[in-house]
Amino acid sequence: MSDSRHSEPDQSRRIHEHPLLGELETADMVNITVDGQQLQARSGEPIAAALMANGIDICRAMPESGESRGVFCGVGRCSDCLMTVDAVLNVRTCVTPVYDGMRIETQHGLGTWLDGQP
Amino acid sequence: MERDTADERTDTMDATERVRDYICRCEEISRADVAEAIREGNVTLNDVKRRTRAGMGVCQGIFCLRAVGLMIEAQTGTPANSLEPMTARPPARLVTLGSLAALNPETGP
């Protein structure tokens, strides 16, 4: 996995100003944990968008090859951005909104259910 | 559709890197595997799907069906646009078993 995950979050990919869409509306920020690292996200945005805004492009490692995957279709059709979220496997992160306290893990292969989790 | 092997790639690339030449992203089915299945006589989209699992994944084939069709056309001469689509089966999206368990078995699908 990329080392960048544990370096200073790169927030420069957020589009604050846009010539057609105007200024990005302010949003409540929530705290999420991604592979143990605390990050901030705009309340209600999809997990994958929050990750991307923090410089994270890798969501899972494939079951057969172990190769990394990230956002591909971006609209919930493919299987590339699946991650483990609050111990639930195979969550489509491009269409699942973040909430405060959400714990997100890179999914390795088919993932593992954690003992003692709901 | 001949392609270079990893060994023939330019030296600007990481030499240790694999050639990730997949047709089906979801099930990690390579171009070589699909080509082999067609050579074996699997010459419809459903044949290839059953033989290789290409198109059997979460995306239901929407991102690989054209490519498989074009490979069938290239290898057999059957025009890709004359092929029947892969059989479509629910669910059309990834849904949780938990949410389906809530359905009423008497009236549900």
Added chain:
Amino acid sequence: MRQVDVAVVGGGPAGIAAAIASAEIGASTILIDEHANIGGQLRWRIGLTLKDTGGLDVEPGPGLVVADALAGRLSQFDNLTILTGTVAWGLFDDNVIGISNDSEADEIKPDSVILATGSTDIALPFPGWTLPGVMTARAAQTFMHVHRVLPGRTWVILGDGEEADELQGDLERAGVDVIARSANPDDIRASGTNRLTHVEIGADVYEADALAIALGRQPDAELALHAQAKSAFVSDLGGFTVHRDESGRTSEPGVFIAGDAAGIGSLGEVIAEGRLAGLSAAGASATSLDAARKTLEEISSDRRKNAIANLWTIGTGV
């Protein structure tokens, strides 16, 4: 199980037009969309401008403004229910629709269902297309315009048609660089260790952190195929779609299809089709149907008309 007169799957331009048409003449109507907000392509293809309203009572203008106006119109009908964030994942016997919003599931039993499920981007594979950083044009547009995040800073585009031009304009507006374009999926390869870092086009090598596949859009008629509707691959309609007439009637009773799901079209075309399908499904008067048919006739390109007229004489059944 919910009973309704008309269920519309997909809240893009065609689905909205269908739902309004159905609700206008008093049919109990339900509109289902998987996204958080209705509007469909109007929300991610922000360069779109609605010029021809296809018989829909809305001011022409930028797509996003139109989407908001239409959302407002929809909310005025007492006989129309809108379910956003809801996936229609299966179409079963008697047109029962399975829906789910990730926390709960339900079924809808409509007299008629209108599939306005839009399009999916066309993708063709090439070495390295599974690397993070390689994505569809729609993913790039959705992340930039809906979620307001840049998937990358230095882009290569695969594609040379209208969709590639549209995406290039979108990327330039967002202030990022498009350093190369290739028309040919057989002549491009992506590489990198854990994510995209390089793109080769022929003998040229580019350093890039994003590669967009902008090869066009294909109809998304999957639910119609669940119902065993007769299908065909029609290049002029964008790929596999199902047999249907101008009103959107498929081979299966009570199953209608409209808009991009029934063949990739212009905004005017998909709206006019959605409206006619909505009126047909809800059992409108002959006068209303004739008016909607006339509007569609005026808007539709000859290419689309011919492709639809020929559908019933060609192609493969399922």
